[in-house]
Amino acid sequence: MKPVKVGICGLGTVGSGTFNVLTRNANSIAARTGRPIIVEQIGARRDNPASDTSTTQMTRDIFDVARNPDVDILVELIGGYDVAKELILTAIEHGKHVVTANKALIAEHGNEIFQAAREKNVVVAYEAAVAGGIPVIKCLREGLSGNQINWLAGIINGTGNFILTEMGDKNRPFEEVLSEAQALGYAEADPTFDVEGIDACHKLTIMAAIAFGIPLNFERAYTEGISRVTPADIQYAEELGYRIKHLGIARQADEGVELRVHPTLIPASRPLANINGVLNSVVINADAVGETMMVGPGAGAEPTASSVVADIMDIARALEAPQTTPNPLGFVENALKSTPVLPIGETLSANYLRIHADDHPGVMNAITQILSDHGINIDAITQKAIRESDGFADIVILTQTIKESTLDKAINKIEGLIDIQAPITRIRVETMA
Numbered sequence: 001m002k003p004v005k006v007g008i009c010g011l012g013t014v015g016s017g018t019f020n021v022l023t024r025n026a027n028s029i030a031a032r033t034g035r036p037i038i039v040e041q042i043g044a045r046r047d048n049p050a051s052d053t054s055t056t057q058m059t060r061d062i063f064d065v066a067r068n069p070d071v072d073i074l075v076e077l078i079g080g081y082d083v084a085k086e087l088i089l090t091a092i093e094h095g096k097h098v099v100t101a102n103k104a105l106i107a108e109h110g111n112e113i114f115q116a117a118r119e120k121n122v123v124v125a126y127e128a129a130v131a132g133g134i135p136v137i138k139c140l141r142e143g144l145s146g147n148q149i150n151w152l153a154g155i156i157n158g159t160g161n162f163i164l165t166e167m168g169d170k171n172r173p174f175e176e177v178l179s180e181a182q183a184l185g186y187a188e189a190d191p192t193f194d195v196e197g198i199d200a201c202h203k204l205t206i207m208a209a210i211a212f213g214i215p216l217n218f219e220r221a222y223t224e225g226i227s228r229v230t231p232a233d234i235q236y237a238e239e240l241g242y243r244i245k246h247l248g249i250a251r252q253a254d255e256g257v258e259l260r261v262h263p264t265l266i267p268a269s270r271p272l273a274n275i276n277g278v279l280n281s282v283v284i285n286a287d288a289v290g291e292t293m294m295v296g297p298g299a300g301a302e303p304t305a306s307s308v309v310a311d312i313m314d315i316a317r318a319l320e321a322p323q324t325t326p327n328p329l330g331f332v333e334n335a336l337k338s339t340p341v342l343p344i345g346e347t348l349s350a351n352y353l354r355i356h357a358d359d360h361p362g363v364m365n366a367i368t369q370i371l372s373d374h375g376i377n378i379d380a381i382t383q384k385a386i387r388e389s390d391g392f393a394d395i396v397i398l399t400q401t402i403k404e405s406t407l408d409k410a411i412n413k414i415e416g417l418i419d420i421q422a423p424i425t426r427i428r429v430e431t432m433a
């Protein structure tokens with residue numbers, strides 16, 4: 001049988017993992033797709049000692065791969081924006097199908113790339129872009145396609161979850177854990193994407209588009225990272241029966257869609273609160289199925305390659321039995337809705353507040369008075385022992401559900417009190433996730 005020919009661009013962590021899985025499992029892959037899949041060419045700046053590519057055609061110019069008439073599927077694993085986008089558009093222009101793990105590119109330029117693919121009747125597949133090895137794109141686009149999705153929430157950055165877990169369990173310093181995540185191949189080329197929530201927001205944007213049938217809306221999503229979460233917050237949350245996780249949340253609300261990424265207090269008994277280390281997990285709540293949860297490795301060479309290879313195999317099967325090219329978001333052309341993404345101020349949630357305050361009579365009263373003036377109910381309030389020689393103590397408050405913009409006003413007022421050290425730490429609480 002005529003083989004399906006793949007060109008891999010980028011031979012780093014994921015590129016090398018993909019080469020290894022494709023070659024190691026070649027027999028079982030062929031048995032499943034009906035055609036052998038071979039790596040026809042690799043575009044890379046240098047060899048990678050993790051892969052034996054000595055018998056594979058190599059080029060230093062990745063655009064050779066995009067133009068190679070023998071390549072059926074181009075696999076983009078170089079990362080980044082400009083060159084990766086040009087590479088993918090060139091491959092599409094040459095009639096090639098594309099597989100990518102590049103969530104940044106899909107979230108920010110996917111609308112344009114998908115349009116180009118539609119015009120050329122080729123597939124752009126990106127399972128590896130969201131939650132690494134967890135087949136969550138397939139789950140949303142195929143397995144749950146008969147449902148109306150109500151909300152989804154996920155731990156979708158392995159590096160961030162690894163850092164929060166190690167800081168909480170072993171009290172390890174932030175920088176040390178980040179360096180370890182980089183050495184293990186989990187972190188993005190620019191690790192601020194992991195730490196400041198940008199990577200998670202890319203993934204959330206992609207999932208929300210498939211879940212709600214809306215275009216990719218990265219620039220409208222709200223993003224907050226984990227860099228301001230302290231070991232004290234982790235400990236106080238624990239004392240109140242919560243864990244702090246970095247979540248991406250997409251919810252269908254009455255007036256639009258909520259899209260937000262931020263540290264979140266989750267009741268310790270909820271499944272997502274117990275997803276630790278580099279593991280990712282996504283909970284999906286939908287009208288017919290109810291609630292489903294997927295868990296698995298969200299980063300790393302072979303877990304990510306597992307998804308890249310599955311996309312290659314799907315395309316190989318489609319080449320064997322041609323059908324209408326599937327829309328990358330799973331909705332037919334022109335069926336995407338223009339549902340607005342709600343500004344963060346319009347969203348509702350309960351909140352954890354940590355207020356560093358001068359420890360003298362009346363402070364607690366002044367704070368609770370401001371909250372009450374804004375109609376904010378308090379679920380719990382405690383003053384912690386004085387931690388520092390300045391005589392200041394932490395006051396920890398759990399509010400009931402309130403509109404974000406109302407709480408912003410109250411926080412602003414509290415930060416204006418003379419006895420308060422600004423800024424106040426605020427972490428949203430989710431009990432459903």
Ligand SMILES: NC(=O)c1ccc[n+]([C@@H]2O[C@H](COP(=O)([O-])OP(=O)(O)OC[C@H]3O[C@@H](n4cnc5c(N)ncnc54)[C@H](O)[C@@H]3O)[C@@H](O)[C@H]2O)c1
Nearest residue numbers: 010011012013014044045077078079101102185299300304
């Ligand atoms: N590492 C993971 O766990 C993981 C998981 C999911 C998705 N991703 C995504 O996969 C992609 C690749 O990530 P990675 O971790 O393998 O990165 P990496 O840095 O390990 O590999 C990228 C490789 O591409 C090469 N490259 C870059 N530009 C090139 C060019 N112009 N010509 C030739 N080679 C070029 C680099 O030299 C490097 O070897 C990124 O988009 C990333 O976001 C990574």
Ligand SMILES: N[C@@H](CCO)C(=O)O
Nearest residue numbers: 157158159186188299
């Ligand atoms: N840097 C990403 C890689 C997987 O997308 C993470 O840590 O989750």
Ligand code: NA
Nearest residue numbers: 127130132134
């Ligand atoms: Na995935």
